[in-house]
Amino acid sequence: MAGHIRIEGISKSFGMQQANRNVSLDIRAGRILALLGENGAGKSTLMSILAGTLTPDTGQILVDGLALPPGTPAASLAAGIGMVHQHFLLMEQLRVAQNVCLGLPGAFWLSPRRMATLVRDVGRRFGLEIDPTARVGALSMGERQRVEILKLLARDCSVLIFDEPTAVLTPGEASILADALCGMVAQGKAVVFISHKLPEIMALAARAPVDVAVLRQGEVVARYDLTQDTPSESELIRAMVGREVDLAQVAHLAAAAHPLGDEVLCCRGLQAPGLQGVSLTVRQGEIVALAGVAGNGQKPLVEVLAGVCPPEGGEVRLLDHSWQDFYSGEEPGRGLAVIPEDRRGAATAGNLDLLDNYLLTTRRRYTRGMLIDRRQALQDVRQLIEDFNVRPPEPATPGGRLSGGNLQKLVLGREFSRDPRLVVAEQPAQGLDVGATEDVWRRLLAMRARAGVLLVTSDLTEALLLADRILVLYAGRIMGEVRRGQDSEDARARIGRWMAGLA
Structure with a gap:
């Protein structure tokens, strides 16, 4: 199993877009590598190369x-490198032990009792007990x-990559995960932790050795060893986005x-x-946050409000x-803007360019008889791309080529441009870097001034900062x-x- 991982001179491009540019990093046993960077900085691409799901143009692991x-x-898996993705790859109809042992060498001959014992033993060892x-x-x-x-620990993976792991967790579950990560590091494993939540990184650094690498536009622009260096949160943010970000001013505005x-x-x-039996109200001039862990009714509520389901x-x-x-009038849904959580499947079409993705919900504004004024729409979408800093800044780019964060910025700009009186925003800042998050929060x-906002979020910090009222x-x-x-x-x-x- 891996003791020391060296990412050496990795470059990767997709067409004209350079995702990684000559990146070199060390991942060391018994330490956490916190990987920071704004949307489109190349973090996920780099980790996908490490996990073997992408091939680099140059460089080696x-x-x-x-x-x-x-x-x-x-x-990569045989070398002890495993990745926990944001979207879980599990067989829901199977039991926990069956999922953990699926594909595990020798597991075919294990009885259900032996599989259950294996899962219990690994869970106890790392503080991740489960039935x-x-x-x-x-x-x-x-x-x-x-x-x-x-699944990864049962395969004795020595390098574990976590991509935004706390996005779906309650505060209590996030605390349990932090305990488990520190336990893994104490037992000699290496952890790569991708996160936009800087307080999480600083909290981990108080309990375990943490290295920080900051990527910007595909390159490593800063490195820190938090056992020796003491960068402030503002310094880390400046390294990530290349400018000052004042969240205190956002709190003052809120x-x-x-x-x-x-x-x-x-x-x-x-x-x-x-x-x-859900009861709630939203008035113009207020933000009402609906907080909760994903899967507790948020999706059906948004679908009812969006007119998908009665x-x-x-x-x-x-x-x-x-x-x-x-929803039965001449202009159904007029005055309502919905920002769905599923930005790739529900909010946009990956095979359409940015202009046509913009027109998905705004085309009525540009319709002239049987025709659409695409010239005016192109002018407006160019302005949106500039205002929301969408990358790459080219309207002819297919939506599927954009990173999740840049795609979300396009969706936000499109929906805010519709002059709504009610905004239903489902996880609007999920996956966004701190600079883009600040911009989204300011816009919400x-x-x-002209609308009421229902903010559906699993991010407690976001809810406490922005909302006038929080419902759980x-x-x-x-x-x-x-x-x-x-x-x-x-x-x-x-x-x-x-x-x-808990009541």
Whole structure:
């Protein structure tokens, strides 16, 4: 198994877009490598090359001095390199032990009891205990992540790559993961931790040896050893995005007094698959955050509000219209902007260029009889690309070529340009770097002047910073509400309990 990994002179391009440029890094046993960088900086591409799912144009991966065959996932796994992806690769109909042992050498001859024992032993060793007989389809997102990690630990992987691992976790689950990561490092494993949450990195550095590498535009622009160096959070942000980012000013803007207008959304006893009597209101001039771990009813709620699925019970009023009237008029959905979580599948089409992706929801504005004024639309989309710093800045680029963060910026710009009175934003900053996140947050706060915002988020920091009111959704029910101005530590504790289903 790998003791020392050397990424040496790696470059990778996709057409004219340079994702990595001559990147060299060391991954050392018994340490965490925190990989930071803005969207499109090349972090995921670099880690995909390390995991063997992409082939570099130039450069090599050295494992204890020996070159690893490029573009060969089996060779990377055999060398002890494993990656926990944001989107889990699990068989939901199978049990935990079966998922962990699937494809494990020699597992074909193991009895169900022996498989369960293996999972229990590995779980206890690293503080990731879970019922090996539970069906994966019945597990929470945090528990599913544990299964993915156990799959790698059962194969004795010595280098574990985590891509935004806390995005789907409650605060309690994130704390358990941090304990597990520190335990892995203490037992001699190497961890690569990709994250946009700098407080997470600094908290890990207080408990384990942490190296930091900052990528910008495909190149390594800064390195730190946090056992010796003490960079401030602002210094790390400046290295990531190349400019100052003032989140304190965002907090000041969020806390500033602002008038409330008419009610733009009202749900009373809303019933739908996955929802059990949800009641909430949003008024113009406020941001209402709906917090919770993914899979607790957020998706069906957004689908009802977006007109995808009708409510099965209760009452829904949008912009002072019943749900039926709102979606059966001459211009169904007018005044509502929806920013879905699935930016690639629901919000955009990967085979269309940026101009046509922009026109997906704005074409009515450019329609002249039977024709679309594409010249004016092109002018507007160029302005949007500049305002939202979308890369690459070319309207003819297919949407599928954009990184997730840059695609999200395109979607936000498109929906904000529609002059909505109600915005339903589902995980709007998920996967965005800190500079892009600041811009999104500022735009959501500015939107209060003319709209009400329902912010669906699993990021507790985002909810506490932006929202005037926070509602917590668990198993399709509203568990409680916290208002701005209440003690933040007490609010965090209560919200964390509600997110875990504790009344």
